[in-house]
Amino acid sequence: MSASIERFDERARREADRVGETIVHRGQLLRHPVYTRVLHWSVAISFVLALLSGFALYTPWLYRWLTPLFGGGPRTRLLHPWFGLLFVIFFFFQFLNWFGPMAWTAADRRWLKHLKEYSTHQHRVEPEEVGFFNGGQKLYFWLIVLSALLFIITGILMWFDHLVGRWLIVVSYVVHDLAALLMLGGFIIHIYEGTSHQPGTFHSMLDGTVTEKWAWTHHPGWFRAVTNRDPRQAYEREKQRQVDRERTIEDRREL
Amino acid sequence: MSNPRTFQIQEISAHPGPVPGAGTRREEQVCKYIDVTTCIGCKACEVACVEWNDHPFRETTFNDTYQTMPTTEWNYYNLIKFAEDERDGNLMWLLRKDQCMHCEDPGCLRACPADGAIIKYENGIVDFQQDNCIGCGYCISGCPFDIPKFHPKTNKVYKCTLCSDRVGQGLEPACIKACPTGCLKFGTKSDMVQIAGLRAKQLREVSGFADAGVYDPASINGTHVIYVLHDIKRPERYGLPANPIIPPSYTYWKWLAKPIGLGLGLLGILGVFFHRVSFGPRLPQPEEPPLIEPQPDPVEAKRKELP
Numbered sequence: 001m002s003a004s005i006e007r008f009d010e011r012a013r014r015e016a017d018r019v020g021e022t023i024v025h026r027g028q029l030l031r032h033p034v035y036t037r038v039l040h041w042s043v044a045i046s047f048v049l050a051l052l053s054g055f056a057l058y059t060p061w062l063y064r065w066l067t068p069l070f071g072g073g074p075r076t077r078l079l080h081p082w083f084g085l086l087f088v089i090f091f092f093f094q095f096l097n098w099f100g101p102m103a104w105t106a107a108d109r110r111w112l113k114h115l116k117e118y119s120t121h122q123h124r125v126e127p128e129e130v131g132f133f134n135g136g137q138k139l140y141f142w143l144i145v146l147s148a149l150l151f152i153i154t155g156i157l158m159w160f161d162h163l164v165g166r167w168l169i170v171v172s173y174v175v176h177d178l179a180a181l182l183m184l185g186g187f188i189i190h191i192y193e194g195t196s197h198q199p200g201t202f203h204s205m206l207d208g209t210v211t212e213k214w215a216w217t218h219h220p221g222w223f224r225a226v227t228n229r230d231p232r233q234a235y236e237r238e239k240q241r242q243v244d245r246e247r248t249i250e251d252r253r254e255l
Numbered sequence: 256m257s258n259p260r261t262f263q264i265q266e267i268s269a270h271p272g273p274v275p276g277a278g279t280r281r282e283e284q285v286c287k288y289i290d291v292t293t294c295i296g297c298k299a300c301e302v303a304c305v306e307w308n309d310h311p312f313r314e315t316t317f318n319d320t321y322q323t324m325p326t327t328e329w330n331y332y333n334l335i336k337f338a339e340d341e342r343d344g345n346l347m348w349l350l351r352k353d354q355c356m357h358c359e360d361p362g363c364l365r366a367c368p369a370d371g372a373i374i375k376y377e378n379g380i381v382d383f384q385q386d387n388c389i390g391c392g393y394c395i396s397g398c399p400f401d402i403p404k405f406h407p408k409t410n411k412v413y414k415c416t417l418c419s420d421r422v423g424q425g426l427e428p429a430c431i432k433a434c435p436t437g438c439l440k441f442g443t444k445s446d447m448v449q450i451a452g453l454r455a456k457q458l459r460e461v462s463g464f465a466d467a468g469v470y471d472p473a474s475i476n477g478t479h480v481i482y483v484l485h486d487i488k489r490p491e492r493y494g495l496p497a498n499p500i501i502p503p504s505y506t507y508w509k510w511l512a513k514p515i516g517l518g519l520g521l522l523g524i525l526g527v528f529f530h531r532v533s534f535g536p537r538l539p540q541p542e543e544p545p546l547i548e549p550q551p552d553p554v555e556a557k558r559k560e561l562p
Contacts, residue, residue, distance in 0.1 A: 057368045057391065059513045064370060073369050073389035074410060119530070124540045161392045162405060169396035170502040177508070181516040185523055192527035198537050213539035239541045246545060 005096050012093075022208035029215050029226055031204040036097055040205055042090040050083035051187070054180055081159045088152045095145060101132040102141045107221075111135030124217070125235060131221035136193075140186045150179040213238065282443035285378045285422060287431065288451055289352050290483040291493065292458060292467075293438035296321060296335050296350040303433030304333035304354075307418065327353060329406040332415035333430055340492050342485075349485075351493045352430070352439070355402045355415035357381050357479035362501035363414075365509070366397025379444065379479040380419045385411040399475065399499030417479065447481060454483045474498050 016035035024030050032040070053076045056066030063073070070076040107129040115136070117123060126134065133141070154172035161169050195202045200214040212234065215223040220231035227234075267274055301323060305313075310330035315323045320337045327334045338349040361381045364373040371387040373394060383394075383403070390410035394403045403414045418428035426432075427441040440447060451469040458467035468487025471477045484490060490497050 055517075057389075059509075059517060060368065060370060061514070061517070063368060073372075073387065077389040077391050078410070119534075121534050121537065158392075161395065166396045166398075166401070167502070169392075170504045173393070173396070174504045174508055177513065177516070181520065184520045188520065188523045188527055192531070196531050196536065197527075200539055211539055213541075217540045218537070235540060242541050242543075242545050 005099060009096055012097075024209050027212055028209040029212060029223075030208060031210045031215075032208045034208065037205060037208055039090060039094045039097055043087060043094050046083055046087040046090055047183075047187075050080065050087050051180070051184070053080040053083055056080075058177065058180065081155060084151060084155050088148050091144065091148050098133075098141060102138050104138055104142070107131070108135035108138050112139070125231075126218055126220055128220045128224075128231060130219055131225070132219060134219070136189075140190055143182060143186050147179040147183045150175055154179070282445060283378050284444035285380065285417070285479060286442065286444040286447035287357075287417065287428065287480040288440040288442070288447040288483075289480065290438040290440075290451075290454055291349065291351050292454075292462075292464075292483060292485055293436050294335070294350040294352065295436055295438075296337065296348075297435060298323065298335050299433040299435060300352055300430035300439065301331070301333050301335060303429040304415075305331065307421070307429035308332065308416075327402060327404060327414075329404040329413040332413070336494055338493060347485075349493050351482070351495070353400075353402075353494065354430075354480065355381065355417065356400050357415075357417055358399075358499075359476035359478065360501065362397035362399055362475070362499075362505065363394035363403055364397075365501050366393040366505040368393060376419070378422070380417045380422065381479075382416050382419050383412060383414060385409070385413070388412055393505070397501060397505050399496050399501065444477075444479065451481050451483050455487075458483070458485065470495060472496075472499050474500055 013033050013035040016038060017033060020034035020038075022030055022032075022034060052066055053070050055062050056070070056073075056076050057063070057080065067073045067076045070079055107127075111118070111127070111130060112135045114127075118126075118136075154176040157164050157168055157172045158176065193201065194205065198218060200210055201218075204210045204214075212223070212227070215226075216231035216235050223229070223231045223234070263279070264274055264276065304310075308330075313324070313328060313331055316325060318325060322337045323334060324331065333352065333354045336349075336351045336353045338351070340347045340349050357380055359379065361373070361375055363383075364375055364381060367373045368391060369387055369389045372384055372389065373381065374384060375381045388411045390405065390412065392405055392412065394412055395401075395405065403412045405412050418426070418430075421428055431439045431441040440450060448469070448471065451471075455467045455469050458464040464485045466486045466488050468484060470482035470484050470487060470490055482493070482495070484493060484495075486492065
């Protein structure tokens with residue numbers, strides 16, 4: 001099972017790389033291949049459409065704000081399930097794509113324990129055991145897996161409401177909302193971390209590459225795996241180079 | 256809507272004594288009275304309903320009863336339900352005219368997410384406005400009586416209007432007009448409750464139905480369609496819920512939990528924004544240009560110098 005997923009994913013990655021390409025400059029590392037990027041943005045676009053059309057119907061206070069985006073109430077209602085279905089289908093492939101690197105480990109548990117230090121910037125570089133994804137990213141991934149399952153089950157029940165009982169619809173309605181709120185919370189943090197909070201991360205999903213500095217800062221374990229170099233040593237050497245350069249400039253100024 | 260009291264006489268010239276009718280108030284709440292004990296199942300009300308609402312002919316479904324079809328439909332608001340019961344070892348036929356109950360606390364209206372798709376008038380009639388309906392079907396699950404019906408061609412939901420168009424013109428609903436036995440009546444809520452109470456009393460005292468009573472469920476603050484039943488203790492026998500309720504997901508969840516959830520979302524956005532403002536970005540290390548060692552605050556230093 002796992003092997004066939006791997007094989008399917010490998011092939012998809014190869015095919016996507018034949019169509020698109022990822023240019024890696026000196027001092028950069030390949031982080032996300034074309035296939036992953038296309039998948040991510042397909043998931044993202046369908047999710048945002050589903051989110052906006054869903055929140056239009058979520059509460060009367062958003063109805064008038066959001067339904068015009070989709071051409072009015074009836075069309076919003078008509079489109080929402082299709083956006084949702086598209087999201088779940090795209091995410092299914094994303095799941096196959098990231099199923100491996102998202103596996104939960106003891107290191108992730110330790111990462112979550114130190115969430116407070118992480119969010120208050122106690123350390124300038126991440127612990128060395130943080131690999132391709134950190135505990136927070138994995139948590140968000142598995143949260144989406146859970147939410148997508150809840151969405152698709154309750155969504156289909158609500159879509160074909162004439163086939164099921166009244167109370168099942170009523171429960172689905174609440175579960176669907178809870179899944180949406182969970183996703184909204186994760187989504188806000190995801191966008192923040194991916195753009196404003198960690199410069200360079202948005203670039204990794206746009207062009208597929210990151211700088212080596214970014215890699216040893218945020219994902220030292222992954223840095224070690226792809227470069228065979230020690231992330232701490234690389235960091236210290238870069239720091240030393242910085243100090244040397246400063247000294248050279250100072251010396252020149254004195255001349 | 257014009258005030259019905261506008262042309263009520265206030266003063267009369269050279270009239271000895273008080274103004275006749277002074278202080279009278281118009282009863283606004285309307286009600287349909289259905290006495291299931293005198294219904295003969297003729298279905299004239301069904302035909303009148305289809306006629307008045309100009310509904311297209313709908314194929315009937317035969318399922319070994321005299322019922323026209325299993326449930327009300329988007330173009331069949333009014334249906335006589337036939338149920339078989341036993342009384343003193345004999346067969347007893349329970350005929351109940353099924354249609355929208357026009358609840359005082361309408362579950363469909365509570366459930367509806369579309370602005371203006373369901374309205375309730377001062378007189379108690381609950382009416383669907385198909386122009387604003389988005390066809391989500393929440394009202395169907397909000398209704399304790401399984402009344403609203405989805406029309407797959409127009410993607411809208413329909414149900415009995417209590418002939419709001421007729422009532423607005425001072426006419427009784429079409430079903431009332433067609434009833435040949437007088438088991439259907441239409442008037443103010445207080446009148447109908449009184450008549451129903453008298454009829455139930457008569458059934459108890461004269462006709463030997465010791466448990467006869469009026470179905471006007473308090474769990475949804477009463478309805479604007481009330482039944483006189485042979486046996487008020489077992490409304491399920493007639494297909495009526497003993498204790499109709501609106502799902503809490505359309506009351507507490509919709510009006511309390513949902514806005515709280517949304518508020519938490521907004522707080523989240525503010526939270527990450529102020530996190531960024533307070534802590535700055537996590538830049539790849541070492542940062543360019545290099546970090547400087549923490550310097551003593553010049554303002555603070557000066558302040559300390561002062562005596």
